[in-house]
Amino acid sequence: MEAPGVLVRQVRKRRSTAEKRLIVEQALEPGASVARVARAHGLNANVVFNWRRLYSDGKLVVEAPQAMKLLPVSVEEHEVVEPPPEEVVTPSYGSIHIELRGKVRISVEGHADPAAIRAVLEVLRG
Structure with missing residues (x-):
């Protein structure tokens, strides 16, 4: 229980661009209330309105991860020629x-x- 007159500071959660887009898209669904969507995610409605503006301006873009680049490969059959075994010389110590x-x-x-x-x-x- 909190003591009277004590302020509790809440830590802001940083949302990824993907999370912001998901919340905005929920708020843009027909019949959706921005206030309800914001409350469901623990946000102020003004934050969601701001994200909607960024979304409509094209500034809330999720960048795709860099894809691997594939290189062309060709396989050719070659006869494998084993090199002759080298003469093994054991070192002498002494x-x-x-x-x-x-x-x-x-x-x-x-x-x-x-x-x-x-x-x-x-x-x-x-």
């Missing part, structure tokens, strides 16, 4: 230590490319 005369030491840690090691050894030999 370490290689090479000692040459003359205090030359070579250490290779982790994955070693055989071609690179061969090139290094050929340079050292020469």
